[in-house]
Amino acid sequence: MQPWSFLHIADMQPGSPRSFRFNQRAIDNWQTAYRQLQAIADVDLLLVGGDLTRDGSCHDFEFEVAKRELDALPYPYYAIPGNMDTGNKHTDKNGATGREDIRLNATAEQLDRFASFFGEFPWSFVHENVRFSGFYAAVAGSGLPHEARMWHWLERELPSLPRAAHHVMTMHYTLFMDTLDEPKWDIAKKDEYRDWYFSIDPPHRQRVFEALKKADVSIVLSGHIHCRRPPQTVEGIRFYRCAGIAMPQGVDRWADGDPTLGFYRFDVTDAGITDTFIPLTRESQSTAGYGPGGHPKPEERDYSLAWEKEEK
Numbered sequence: 001m002q003p004w005s006f007l008h009i010a011d012m013q014p015g016s017p018r019s020f021r022f023n024q025r026a027i028d029n030w031q032t033a034y035r036q037l038q039a040i041a042d043v044d045l046l047l048v049g050g051d052l053t054r055d056g057s058c059h060d061f062e063f064e065v066a067k068r069e070l071d072a073l074p075y076p077y078y079a080i081p082g083n084m085d086t087g088n089k090h091t092d093k094n095g096a097t098g099r100e101d102i103r104l105n106a107t108a109e110q111l112d113r114f115a116s117f118f119g120e121f122p123w124s125f126v127h128e129n130v131r132f133s134g135f136y137a138a139v140a141g142s143g144l145p146h147e148a149r150m151w152h153w154l155e156r157e158l159p160s161l162p163r164a165a166h167h168v169m170t171m172h173y174t175l176f177m178d179t180l181d182e183p184k185w186d187i188a189k190k191d192e193y194r195d196w197y198f199s200i201d202p203p204h205r206q207r208v209f210e211a212l213k214k215a216d217v218s219i220v221l222s223g224h225i226h227c228r229r230p231p232q233t234v235e236g237i238r239f240y241r242c243a244g245i246a247m248p249q250g251v252d253r254w255a256d257g258d259p260t261l262g263f264y265r266f267d268v269t270d271a272g273i274t275d276t277f278i279p280l281t282r283e284s285q286s287t288a289g290y291g292p293g294g295h296p297k298p299e300e301r302d303y304s305l306a307w308e309k310e311e312k
């Protein structure tokens with residue numbers, strides 16, 4: 001086999017000066033990453049692991065910019081949503097941080113809007129004897145039509161597809177924080193909220209994992225945490241927690257966590273798939289911007305702060 005390569009990015013979250021909240025640091029870092037991606041000519045494709053936007057769940061114009069930039073790259077890309085694009089994983093109670101988490105649940109409308117820009121998901125295809133797949137596990141437990149479609153795809157369609165030498169799965173949320181059998185994290189406890197926010201709850205976690213095994217998945221790429229860790233192998237599946245591009249977070253969660261911003265290159269040869277981390281050539285230190293981070297309530301969004309206004 002002729003060696004070839006692919007890339008994975010996640011958590012760009014550049015935002016827009018037209019939005020209520022804008023962080024110059026995030027857009028600077030995305031533009032640095034974007035220039036690096038444009039300069040890479042020897043890869044076959046790009047996997048985009050969610051959070052293409054900062055406020056795409058509210059504003060189509062952020063999707064429009066993200067799509068225009070990704071379309072201009074010299075290779076094809078395949079994207080899944082992140083929680084900034086479509087809303088968070090579902091909960092029936094608010095957590096310990098003061099956020100109104102119930103109001104942040106992903107909606108069918110938000111999920112469909114993402115698909116209208118970047119194509120339907122889940123998806124799966126084969127390139128050069130490697131199967132690539134992607135889905136949004138945050139819909140597990142939501143009761144939305146997208147959840148039923150996800151389970152049918154994971155448990156019925158995916159295992160029946162032709163096998164390839166390798167199977168690379170793209171997710172946004174990490175399936176688990178430390179171990180597959182860790183307990184369900186409690187959203188109501190301050191010291192567990194972050195772990196709840198980043199991962200998939202049982203029993204959905206175990207159900208997804210069983211589906212991954214049946215589909216011969218060999219590599220799982222997830223973002224969301226914005227903190228890179230060494231790959232962790234569980235029952236033959238290599239799990240990557242990938243770096244963010246907008247900003248680091250969760251850096252104190254693991255002793256081996258690396259907050260360096262950047263993305264992965266994967267090289268495919270007869271011997272297997274190997275990874276190379278590509279750090280950003282420059283990390284912005286800008287403090288310019290307005291609006292809070294996190295997930296502000298709709299009634300807190302004061303668009304008079306925006307630097308660029310919509311034309312009437």
